[in-house]
Amino acid sequence: MIDLRRLTVLRAIARYSTVTAAAGSLHLTPSAVSQQMRQLSRDTGTPLLEPHGRRVRLTPAARVLLRHADRMEDYWQQAEAELAATRPAxxxxxxxxxxxxxxxxxxxxxxxxxxxxxxxxxxxxxxxxxxxxxxxxxxxxxxxxxxxxxxxxxxxxxxxxxxxxxxxEDPFELLTCASHPLAGRPSVAFHDLAEEPWVVGFPGDSARQLILAACNSAGFSPAIAHQARDWSAVASLVAHGLGIALIPSTATLPPQPQLVRTPLTGSNRPTRxxxxxxxxxxxxxxxxxxxxxxxxxxxxxxxxxxx
Structure with missing residues (x-):
């Protein structure tokens, strides 16, 4: 008989690739995870893990078992949902x-x-x-x-x-200082921003990736003048006329009369x-x-x- 809790351990190892990371996700010790996997291998009569550098790799038999473990977890979640629906209104x-x-x-x-x-x-x-x-x-x-x-x-x-x-879908808007020539327009076409100095996030930031991809799609590479992660820091740089920025429509900024948000038009405008x-x-x-x-x-x- 296979203990369903050991299938949970198998699923965690498949997701995190190391015994230590899997143990952390399950609030167990690495030794406890290793013990559970050894017992699961005995229960199934086949090896389930093999070393792969500093990580571990599932054997073909483990991947077969994993497919069933995922389905069983799905069924268990459905069972919990149906049981909860039988309780008082x-x-x-x-x-x-x-x-x-x-x-x-x-x-x-x-x-x-x-x-x-x-x-x-x-x-x-x-x-x-x-x-x-x-x-x-x-x-x-x-x-x-x-x-x-x-x-x-x-x-x-x-x-x-x-x-x-x-x-x-959260479209990005143009952020400029109030004195910027584009600030008074009802909307701005994305390609009109090609010659502007830009304020963007750091490498790896998801907003930066969206913005750079949109610029590339529009046929230009932005001139990055300043980098900031926090939206309030971005807003401060823009308010002082140091560049333009794109910010999501849901981003909350500190109230500053020097700032103007303008909708963007065109198929290239980034959206998160x-x-x-x-x-x-x-x-x-x-x-x-x-x-x-x-x-x-x-x-x-x-x-x-x-x-």
């Missing part, structure tokens, strides 16, 4: 939400407030976390729903562990994608089913404003 228990700072301020905080008012017997916990950490929290069942920014580093949509749904993520199989859990319409409604309102 009033929502109870705890719903844990996670997201990066903008997702918290724009979506999760207002949705949590609305849901708390509608379902006072439901405890709601909101946690700030960057997208990569959000997926880790979901995988190890430390959160129930996350709102993340779509990036190339996120797990693919085909990842069996997660159900990912688009939530909101917000994605709603849960564990596969858990979509119909009553608490998740209650919060998703609230998130969708907030997304629709912001879409109308951004449009």
């Amino acid at each position: 009033a929502l109870s228990g705890t719903l844990r939400l996670a997201g990066f700072p903008t997702a918290v301020s724009v979506f999760l905080a207002p949705a949590a407030a609305q849901l708390r008012h509608a379902s006072p017997t439901l405890t709601i916990e909101v946690r700030e976390a960057e997208p990569a950490h959000c997926f880790d929290l979901l995988f190890c069942a430390d959160t129930d729903l996350a709102v993340v920014e779509a990036t190339a580093d996120n797990p693919p949509l085909s990842d069996a562990a997660f159900a990912q749904r688009p939530l909101f 994608q917000f994605v709603r993520v849960v564990r596969s199989g858990s979509e119909q859990h009553p608490a998740i089913d209650a919060v998703t319409p609230l998130l969708d409604s907030l997304a629709a309102k912001h879409t109308d404003r951004a449009g």
